[in-house]
Amino acid sequence: MLDDFFVRAMVAGIGFALVTGPLGAFVVWRRMAYFGDTMAHSALLGVAISLLLNINMMVGVVAAALLVSGALLVLEKRGVFSSDALLGILSHSTLALGLVLVGFMSWVRIDLMALLFGDILAVSKGDIALIYGFGALILVGIAWAWRPLIAATVNVELAQAEGMHPQRARILLMVFLAVLIAVAMKIVGILLITALLIIPAAAARRLSASPEQMVVIASLIGVISVIGGLNLSLAYDTPSGPSIVVAALIVFLLSLSPIAVIWRKKRKAS
């Protein structure tokens, strides 16, 4: 079954979507959209560095993403520029640095388009194993730290005063984000990863009455987007990564329509 490239793409995409649901919900709740984007952009720098040093690409990407988020924390504490400006600087300069470094290395040939926009139709069985392995690890981690994560999201000081260690929660989310970016680069590419974190979670908001419901619904919407987007790309020969994002956008727009409100009221009544 996994010998068919379309089936492989579907399986990989669904595994990815299951993880982006919960992680994306935290990105939306904690207003980390731009932060996630910055981490994703730094992935290109990670790729360039791992090519330069001849190390595993995943390790390089995770390291670059964590380095950038660490740098952001330090610079934020200095408090000279707003975190918005800092994110803008880090996000685009890491992307540019990555591109320049790759340009310097005339001896390597990399498919830049696949890195930026993903090439889900080219995923291997090994990629699928990676996505499901690390995906399961992330999901188990989120479930294990669920209460502290939610408490820290609602109010950091309250969480700390009542012994919930919000700093640990923050670091955990950063590590999960970095790992997800590294394993998911191939699926939608570094420019579109945050779209699949944010759009399904945002679409789930109006359909959910609790944080627990929201992460499950966000995952489902992600899965629907992957299935819809891949079929769209198959039918109309459109690029697969962007097609998945377009499918997610359509679900988001539907969630804003009156249909969603009626659906939620019906569920509440039952």
Next chain:
Amino acid sequence: MANKDLLVSLKNVGVERDGKWLVRGVDFNVRRGEIVTLIGPNGSGKSTSVKCALGVLDPTEGTVKRADNLVVSYVPQKFNLDWTLPLSVKRLMNLTAKHAHADIEVALSQVGIAHLADAEVGQLSGGELQRAQLARAMLRKPDLLVLDEPVQGVDFQGEVALYELIQHMRDHHGCGVLLISHDLHVVMAATDTVICLNGHVCCRGAPQSVAASDEYKRLFGARASDALAIYDHKHDHTHLPDGRVQHADGTICDDCEHSDGDHAHSHKEHDHA
């Protein structure tokens, strides 16, 4: 009082940020069953001192001691809940620890918002949110209850009701209460010690009951007079607009406590009998 009743103790606590002392020389204890109210103008270091007591902030100087295995309930001043996080009042109750359904129902009806159990936290009014927070605090059965301006943005009747609930919690659970109040003159009647802060401890003492005075009773109403009390400040110095301090004898110095040994702590021994 026995030492085992000591819940949290601050000794000479100071916090410095970017070369500026937010607060300095803060000493106070909170014991089991005691209500301590911190008052002071904006930026006087009330929240900073409380955050030190909670362990949310590490003091630059001085020591903070908390009892072992201290269970704390904290009611922050602002919630800043993002709209995108769907959180019902019922779910809020389980934020930092899981409680039984029945207990949650009891707590919510005790604070008078049982009908709001399924409401979204973001849609509560100021008073309703404070009641919900009190219910959550209550459910934890804390040793120490800490509230940052619990009555801000709440109308007069609501303020009286909230103070009655806090007092009920103290009487019922025997917890210590550390409270920040924005009002410089009117405090919760059950307060044992009022501490007036303005970058340092300006004065401290017990509030005066307003229930004893007919005039106040007329002004506040009978029920409010039982819940509220007047705090009479005994300052031996004035804070000038430029941040310097003028003492009763007319001398002016940059920093009240630390540059003038004669005045340091002398105003703390006032008796407010």
